[in-house]
Amino acid sequence: MKNYKAIGKIGEGTFSEVLKMQSLRDGNYYACKQMKQHFESIEQVNNLREIQALRRLNPHPNILTLHEVVFDRKSGSLALICELMDMNIYELIRGRRHPLSEKKIMHYMYQLCKSLDHMHRNGIFHRDVKPENILVKQDVLKLGDFGSCRSVYSKQPYTEYISTRWYRAPECLLTDGFYTYKMDLWSAGCVFYEIASLQPLFPGVNELDQISKIHDVIGTPCQKTLTKFKQSRAMSFDFPFKKGSGIPLLTTNLTPQCLSLLHAMVAYDPDERIAAHQALQHPYFQVQRAAETQTLAKHRRAFYPKYSMVPESSSHNWSFSKEGRKQQPLRQEEGRARRQGPTSLTELPKLRLSGMTKLSSCSSPALRSVLGTGANGRVPVLRPLKCAVVNKKTDTQKDIKPHLKHCHLPTINRKGGEY
Secondary structure, eight states, rough: OOEEEEEEEEESSEEEEEEEEEEEETOOEEEEEOOOOOOOOOHHHHTOOHHHHHHHHHOOOOOOOEOOOEEEETOOOEEEEEOOSEHHHHHHTTOOOOOOOHHHHHHHHHHHHHHHHHHHHHHHHHHHHGGGGEEETTTTTOOOTTTTTTEESOOSSOOOOOOOOGGGOOOHSSSSSOOOOHHHHHHHHHHHHHHHSOOSOOOOHHHHHHHHHHHHHHHOHHHHHHHHHHTTTTOOOOOOOOOOOOOOOOOOOOOOOHHHHHHTTTSSTTTTTTOHHHHHTSSSGGHHHHHHHHHHHHHHHHHHHHTTTTTOSSOOOOOOOOOOBBOOOOOHHSSOOOSSSSSOOOOOOOOOTTSSOOOOOOSSSSOHHOOOOTTTTSSOOOOOOOOOOOHHHHHHOOOOOOOOOOOOOOOOOOTTTBO
């Protein structure tokens, strides 16, 4: 850490503490995540899921940027140098008397869903989405702290401690580690409500109370959903039927589209819960999508003024050279193999046949030793047949000259399982 100077402490967690650092090389400020665990080798460091995830997901506008990994072999200490953000969502809403405007809420939630979509498409799910792990800088939101992440392809059940209780999905509470990436959408839904209302949606004091709080709001699940969960839990559970009071409307600035997306994100059954890519297409984000499309169009016009007004054409199949330069489009008839005329005749590769006599090579495309010679001592010339309708055999037979000798290729015997 000789290239950095500590400015102050930002926060501390179970496995790490975060410091504000200044680089002595460029003078910029960074967030340094100092791990409490000590590591023995660089291989052990590179195998950390958090480092692997950040390397795979970077760069992305809504994923925290990893600038550098600093590992000291002697002491075994490890630090992740990341970009410095202004604050997390918890700090943003803590102590506020009035909620954020719906425009800002929509802007933040769209970016959160973008980060989840990018993460899930790259085969990773976070497992600890909560206000403290969502960072903001002015109007930009980024997802951070990938210490609990897992691969979506990893084998269930998951045995590690995951997710802060208030943001834990029902399948995490009611099964022995049988859950999927959909748990991130539940957590994001809880964050969504908290940003909009400044109150947690399900503030349980323990796991049993957490389930009770969920049932108080959205009701007990149907029998089909409970059956799924029972197959993945050693203990049996039965809940008395409860209709649920519905999501409390503590604020009046939530539109019907907002509530619709919120309900879709906190669906009890993970199979019925909305996915991140689906959430991005929800009517609630219509304004965000339109603004994003307009911004992309401006960038295209700025960088590609010649082609900004030219529609893309899919009528040409372009061929590319090994160097990657674009060649002229192939005509459809030129792309096909030419089968007519003597110019299409090419020399056949020599056959290597085990247990057989080696064929003599000759300059003619025809194999002299197989076809034999004609009456005048020359190899008979193979002439191409004209294309004709299948059922008109007489037309093709007219093209065959009567003096050509009909020859048959010798049978290749199979010996010992090989030719």
